[in-house]
Amino acid sequence: MPYDVVVIGSGPGGYVCAIRAAQLGLKTAIVEKWSTFGGTCLNVGCIPSKALLHASELFDEAGHGFAEFGILVGKPKLDLAMMMKHKADTVAANVNGVAFLLKKNKVDAHIGTGRILAPGRVEVTAADGKVSELQTKSIVIASGSVVAPLRDGKGDVIEVDETIIVSSTGALDIAKVPAKMIVVGAGVIGMELGSVWRRLGAEVTVVEFLDRTLAGLDLDVAKQFQRLMEKQGIVFHLSSKVTGIAKTKSGAKVTVEPVAGGEAQTLSADVVLIATGRIPYTEGLGLDALGIALDQRKRIVVDAHYATNVAGIYAIGDVIAGPMLAHKAEDEGVACAENLAGKAGHVNYDVIPNVVYTFPEVASVGRTEEELKAAGIAYNIGKFPFTANGRARANRTTEGFVKVLADQSTDEVLGVHIFGAGAGDMIHEAAVLMEFRGSAEDLARTCHAHPTMSEAVKEAALAVGKRAIHI
Numbered sequence: 502m503p504y505d506v507v508v509i510g511s512g513p514g515g516y517v518c519a520i521r522a523a524q525l526g527l528k529t530a531i532v533e534k535w536s537t538f539g540g541t542c543l544n545v546g547c548i549p550s551k552a553l554l555h556a557s558e559l560f561d562e563a564g565h566g567f568a569e570f571g572i573l574v575g576k577p578k579l580d581l582a583m584m585m586k587h588k589a590d591t592v593a594a595n596v597n598g599v600a601f602l603l604k605k606n607k608v609d610a611h612i613g614t615g616r617i618l619a620p621g622r623v624e625v626t627a628a629d630g631k632v633s634e635l636q637t638k639s640i641v642i643a644s645g646s647v648v649a650p651l652r653d654g655k656g657d658v659i660e661v662d663e664t665i666i667v668s669s670t671g672a673l674d675i676a677k678v679p680a681k682m683i684v685v686g687a688g689v690i691g692m693e694l695g696s697v698w699r700r701l702g703a704e705v706t707v708v709e710f711l712d713r714t715l716a717g718l719d720l721d722v723a724k725q726f727q728r729l730m731e732k733q734g735i736v737f738h739l740s741s742k743v744t745g746i747a748k749t750k751s752g753a754k755v756t757v758e759p760v761a762g763g764e765a766q767t768l769s770a771d772v773v774l775i776a777t778g779r780i781p782y783t784e785g786l787g788l789d790a791l792g793i794a795l796d797q798r799k800r801i802v803v804d805a806h807y808a809t810n811v812a813g814i815y816a817i818g819d820v821i822a823g824p825m826l827a828h829k830a831e832d833e834g835v836a837c838a839e840n841l842a843g844k845a846g847h848v849n850y851d852v853i854p855n856v857v858y859t860f861p862e863v864a865s866v867g868r869t870e871e872e873l874k875a876a877g878i879a880y881n882i883g884k885f886p887f888t889a890n891g892r893a894r895a896n897r898t899t900e901g902f903v904k905v906l907a908d909q910s911t912d913e914v915l916g917v918h919i920f921g922a923g924a925g926d927m928i929h930e931a932a933v934l935m936e937f938r939g940s941a942e943d944l945a946r947t948c949h950a951h952p953t954m955s956e957a958v959k960e961a962a963l964a965v966g967k968r969a970i971h972i
């Protein structure tokens with residue numbers, strides 16, 4: 502029997518799209534080439550990395566933070582295998598949860614590689630080679646992204662063996678804490694996974710092409726972030742490029758050159774993590790033959806309804822433009838399914854939070870100061886440090902600050918940037934406020950429970966009008 506929708510890929514974009522489509526009464530199937538659902542995010546991305554970030558944070562705190570609270574536990578011992586089991590159990594619970602949700606919503610799941618033969622026709626090749634065909638009114642491509650290859654000075658791709666030269670996937674599965682680790686790229690994934698191994702005992706050096714960390718995030722935040730990461734023992738080589746990685750008997754030698762030119766230096770490491778970004782994944786989908794348009798970065802081009810240039814074929818998530826984030830993919834999945842069911846699905850791209858799950862966390866929503874300057878928008882700034890927050894003192898988490906950027910003439914909040922413990926949870930009051938196009942005054946007048954870290958958000962909003970109370 503033909504389907505209304507066939508979704509290719511079961512990451513956060515695909516599985517959420519399939520569930521929403523089924524909720525709206527559309528007969529829905531999902532095709533996934535891996536043996537488990539949940540895509541990059543649940544299998545080798547967000548979820549396993551957060552399991553290791555949390556566990557390694559506790560390990561680090563037990564070793565360095567407990568004594569100041571009067572808790573003496575001695576030097577903690579690492580059971581890496583147990584930590585990895587915690588990660589594996591977390592992944593299993595989540596991927597099985599998606600399988601359950603698909604079943605509950607009566608989405609037909611087909612394990613195999615999907616290829617679009619024509620609009621309305623998807624071929625599925627199972628692992629054992631068995632081929633079947635699904636007929637459908639609409640096809641949604643949610644095939645996600647993969648690790649971007651790194652090229653050496655000669656332009657050759659540096660081979661990733663996932664043991665010595667690892668991608669994020671290998672970095673989630675290292676059997677023994679490396680004595681020395683080099684991370685190529687000071688973006689979110691490099692900083693999160695670099696933090697994990699630093700806390701577990703590795704000497705971590707980060708090599709970054711740009712002259713700053715966390716490209717795209719507010720520079721003020723990135724500067725303080727780098728200082729704190731340095732305090733935690735991470736060494737940075739900024740404005741530097743890796744021009745070669747040679748494997749040795751026990752590790753690798755990494756050649757690093759200043760971007761501006763100058764003498765190269767060689768750094769040695771037991772493990773090198775390549776974290777220079779991700780690229781859209783469309784291999785084997787048959788897009789060329791269908792004439793589906795891609796942009797210059799090989800992302801599928803879609804309109805405001807996620808429709809490609811070929812009628813009946815849609816695309817969402819990491820495979821289209823926009824931030825490569827799970828929640829962005831999920832929201833697009835919902836919007837796309839709602840559009841297919843004749844509703845008015847929509848994503849507000851101005852209000853997509855972004856979190857870096859280091860300690861402390863970085864969280865932001867809306868525009869950075871640099872973006873407002875470039876757009877010529879006049880703004881007021883309100884800033885409040887956690888050193889002046891009572892709960893932060895009680896918790897010994899006084900590092901960082903909240904920064905609110907509001908339109909100078911209307912007071913509408915245009916961006917909020919938080920660097921501090923729990924920032925990833927605190928950011929959402931700013932997201933809700935901005936979704937309703939609220940002002941700094943609205944935020945400042947909202948009663949915040951005491952004593953909470955979130956009071957710093959209110960104080961930063963008060964500071965926009967130069968009337969913060971506690972500083």
Ligand code: FAD
Nearest residue numbers: 510512514534540541542546547615645818819825826827
């Ligand atoms: P994906 O999750 O990549 O899923 C695509 C799926 O499609 C895969 O399962 C793939 O097997 C399948 N597929 C591809 N082609 C075919 C085919 N032809 N047939 C059948 N199946 C196919 N984002 C956050 O928001 N927060 C985080 O904390 C976070 N942490 C991350 C940490 C790491 C280490 C990594 C690598 C990524 C992280 N991300 C995070 C990014 C997040 O994982 C992605 O943005 C998100 O998974 C994209 O969802 P998607 O549905 O577009 O694609």
